[in-house]
Amino acid sequence: MKKWLILIAFLVVLAISSSMTYQQQSIIPELEQVLANKPFEKQLSVLKIPYWDTVVSVEERGYFKFVEFLIRKLTHFVGFGCIALAIYFVWGKRRLAAGVAIGGTALIAMLDEFRQSFTPGRMMSGQDVIVDTAGAIVFVGIVVLVKKILKRQRAL
Numbered sequence: 432m433k434k435w436l437i438l439i440a441f442l443v444v445l446a447i448s449s450s451m452t453y454q455q456q457s458i459i460p461e462l463e464q465v466l467a468n469k470p471f472e473k474q475l476s477v478l479k480i481p482y483w484d485t486v487v488s489v490e491e492r493g494y495f496k497f498v499e500f501l502i503r504k505l506t507h508f509v510g511f512g513c514i515a516l517a518i519y520f521v522w523g524k525r526r527l528a529a530g531v532a533i534g535g536t537a538l539i540a541m542l543d544e545f546r547q548s549f550t551p552g553r554m555m556s557g558q559d560v561i562v563d564t565a566g567a568i569v570f571v572g573i574v575v576l577v578k579k580i581l582k583r584q585r586a587l
Contacts, residue, residue, distance in 0.1 A: 434517065434520050434521045435521055437517050437520075438514070438517035438518060438521050441510070441513055441514045441517050442514070442539070444510075445510065445514065445539075445543060446546075449543050449546060449547040449550065449553075450547075450550055451550070452550060452551050452552045452553065453552045453553060454552065456503075457499065458499055458502065459495050459496065459499055462495045462498055462499060463495055466494075466495070466498065469494050472489065472494055475489050475494070475497060475498070475501075476488070476489045476490065478497075480500075482500075482558060483556070483558070487500050504559075504562055507559055507562045507563050507566065508562050508563070508565060508566035508569075509566060510563075510566070511536055511539075511540055511562075511563035511564070511566040511567055512566035512567055512569060512570030512571075513570065514536050514539060514567070515532045515533060515535075515536040515566070515567030515568075515570050515571050516532070516570050516571065516574060518531065518532040518535045518536060519531075519532035519571050519574065529571050529572075529575050532567065532571050533564065533567045533568055533571055536563065536564065536566075536567035537560065537563070537564040537567065540559070540560045540563035540564060540567075541560055543563075544556060544557075544559055544560055
């Protein structure tokens with residue numbers, strides 16, 4: 432039952448966050464305070480990330496908006512990775528648990544992007560679905576790998 436509650440909690444957080452406008456989610460004022468000295472600006476200036484029909488960079492957006500962009504994408508990656516793990520553990524020891532977790536997470540990501548398109552100032556992004564699914568693959572992949580390693584060690 433606890434596993435279901437964790438999954439439901441992740442999905443509630445997802446629903447709330449995707450219902451918020453960009454302005455409600457923006458952390459730029461906090462970044463301007465915490466990162467006032469612009470740490471790693473030179474290193475970050477090298478990055479140029481294709482996104483939609485543009486290239487996102489420090490040069491194009493400015494330091495604080497670029498850092499916020501990176502944080503937002505990292506949040507997608509980690510958040511959906513956690514959702515995938517929750518599905519994986521809810522599914523239990525049944526066959527195809529990893530596939531169900533990754534596929535289910537990809538479906539949730541697609542539905543979330545569609546739902547988000549109805550939020551003012553937000554739009555659907557297939558690239559976000561890719562980031563979300565990549566998070567699911569990495570998180571579930573790590574757990575599957577660790578379980579296999581531990582199983583082999585116990586067998587010795």
